[in-house]
Amino acid sequence: MGLYGDRVLPLVIDRVCASGIFTRWRARVCAGLAGSVVEIGFGSGTNVPFYPPEVEVVYAVEPSARALALAAPRLARSATRVVVAGGDAQSIALADDSCDVALATFVLCTVPDPARALAEVRRVVRPGGTLHFLEHGAAEGAGVLALQHLLDPLEVRLAGGCHLTRRPLELVRAAGLEVEWHESGRARGPAPWSQFTVGVARVP
């Protein structure tokens, strides 16, 4: 990936993703997590401060060694056990039905094949378990959506493969997960990056 992708980008993502803008959204998506959790696109552990005490173990799936290193201070302040479980959400290094819950925040935008990643989530989360998701995606307004389409090629290059125009709710439903609740809305911040969807879906 080179110096930018390996060293600079994880630092930029860490700074942006740890911003207070996300606090209420992270608190909402992490509420109710319990038992064994697989977190895809763990990044620098920006969700770690929001894990409830009912979480027994988190299996972190993250390809960036630099991002994992940046997680160290958050992990040091947390009582939750976190174990790295491979680097690709499209091929998770965990057994079938081995987790109670999956957590995905701002990662379905970036994984090359989100349908494959969600199929893997279905495989490793036991039947009756849940996926908690928080994602940005395509805007509701036609003007912002047009701008997103314009910016997308640049975003992909500069932000490690992140797309602005994916539709997380449709992806989750297409994977055969049953959406129990979701909330979509505009977060604070620049419009092309601020259409958020948070929700919980159940593995049938």
Ligand SMILES: C[S@@+](CC[C@H](N)C(=O)[O-])C[C@H]1O[C@@H](n2cnc3c(N)ncnc32)[C@H](O)[C@@H]1O
């Ligand atoms: C925008 S960051 C979000 C990080 C974190 N989830 C958060 O909410 O702050 C996207 C993360 O997905 C990771 N990622 C990229 N491709 C991936 C893949 N195939 N499997 C798992 N994670 C991936 C990136 O390395 C990056 O850490």
